[in-house]
Amino acid sequence: MGFTDFFDGLRGARASQFQSGSASSNAIELTKRHPTISLTKQGAVHGNLRVNLSWRMRTSDFGGSSGAGGQRLRHPFKLFKPDMVQAHTQGVVNVDLDLGCLYELTDGTRGVVQPLGKLLGDINDPPYVKLSGDDRFGSASGETLYVNLDHADEIKRLLVFVYIYDQTPAFDRTHALVTLYPIAGPRIEISLDERQPQARSCAVVSLEKVKGELVVRREVKFVYGFQAELDRLYGWGLQWGRGYKTTKA
Template sequence: MAFWDNLWQGRASDFDSGSAGSNSIELTRRRPSVSLTKQGAATGNLRVNLSWRMRSSDIEGRSRQSSSLLRHPFKLFKPDVVQAHTQGMVNVDLDLGCMYELTDGSKGVVQPLGGFLGDLNDPPYIKLSGDDRFGSGSGETIYANLDHWEEIKRLLFFVYIYDQTPAFDRTHAHVTLYPSSGPRIEIELDEDAPQARSCAVFSVQNVKGELIVRREVKFVYGFQAELDRLYGWGLHWGRGYKTKT
């Protein structure tokens, strides 16, 4: 259900927060931004969660293939080609990352690749909690300590496909922001970009003392370096790998 069906009453600032977790704000092309400051949510830990699942068309396709599996039972052991919240084998690994720039001019990235996990209580005040490689229900989570928001100039949260398999068109990726108070904020990665390998999902900027969350949802065909160039971050990127587990 679209956000404006429940919450929009003609003014961008009139959000009904309700009880914790009972309502949500969906950022779309028509309604791309929200002020955490006006929501009274510019303090505490902002939790950002990435989850993804198989699209319903793929699930329906699997149902139609059930009779084929009976005739060819060894197909059952063939890995899936998209990430899903199931116990089956998968081979698409979506990662959540965050580029940061602090008011003192320092810049960097928090992401699973390279083990840049960040720190919540010291600069950059951004912390990655684990790396979900299997599409579990909990997904991947990054925390931002907004008690230090006056030291944060801008953040860019992004998603990339680690194994280099373009599959955004077949995965239903979803990013949810959980502020310390007020409604959660929902962003769907629903643009048509089947060959993209990375996506800038949303930005957080300190605009004249106000903390603004803005939907980006910009897909690129490269990786973090291309997102860097798109947003003018100016970091130096190299080839990275994950440790095997």
Template sequence: MSFWSNWRFGGGNGFDSGSASSYAIELTKRRQVVSLTKQGAASGNLRVNLSWRMRTSDIGGPGRSGASLLRHPLQLFKPEVVQAQGPAVVQIDLDLACLYELKDGTKGVVQPLGSFFGDINSPPYVKLSGDDRFGSGSGETIYINMDHRDDIKRLLVFVYIYDGTPAFDRTHAVVTLYPSNGPRIEIGLDERAPQARSCAVVLIENNKGEMTVRREVKYVYGFQAELDRLYGWGLQWGRGYKSKV
């Protein structure tokens, strides 16, 4: 049976995400792991958010100065563009996604591509809310139902550039985890990785009942299939496209 048949879809976005914390833990190469269990956050909904904005200072563009925004306030709501190598000008579309493996062996992916948005109250207990194509302030969000942590073996949260020039270091992308208790957890994706199309960001694992979050930040030049091979998920992949808006 194909893993596609294991996917179930839920409706509605009325999720509780826990109270916001006023401080954050930044996962770095020196501090790579944090335990959700030890900080009392292995329950409720874990909110995972991707946000990004173009760094015009890196591409020689004029940017959006405060004076310019005062004169043209609607510019704030228009997506910025990044200058590719050569004359072409492109927009970058970052997608947030999650590979999942449950304790019963069920495996799959939650992602905008193919409209596989998951389910928060049924397997895989992971739900993607929306697809932000322009790097807005709210970004994209995945909700994980930690009340079903005993059903979860591992979750790999990753980001890929669906469209546009590979330029992770120019997007100033940040993935932030908002647990039900304790500080938020931040992972920056601003390392220089020329031509990388995808990045494994964090691995959430159930280690003998303890839920941990491990920083990965591993860039690859391909897409989901390459991440799959890197982490041994063993899924079958095919080419997919988004519907036009």
């Protein structure tokens, strides 16, 4: 059993169908030297923005045998399926990364969308952010958030983050990738390749209006705590409590 922080607020969500545009096959990677891109300039401030989290293990951490590599080449989707790894102080565990999003709307409403507490959001009503579900231990598709940019004028800022549980050495053992798929233009990639063995959460990317443009900014700020520490770092001001999620047997 692991624990992390959950937001003590409204938890309603209704089922929705999601669609996002077919982004270009090209990709732009946001880096420390080039951390921002304007969605406004590429005509992508409409439709549903898809934000996907996927991850794979660092092969150097568990042998990386040629046989395993060959199987991954024959089955490329396995690149993004978490493997069983050895925890530092206990037996074999699965890596469980979760995707979440802090939001602030122009009317002052603030909150979080995340699997914990089933705060899955809503795509057609505030906060116009919806989580597709909790991919507990990985799949080829990973976890996905949708942002309804047809309501971009009602969104002040968003902060997409990734968090883990205290018993899983995930950021030290994984290559994680967050990819944004706008309705137009190339997809946008942010890699989480830094080895951070003690970090439990990471602010990955923000979306905010800057001089009338909707700008995507690479953050990649690791913290040792959970969502409440990210909140303090970015000044969201929410009330947090300790939440639990039971792992699969």
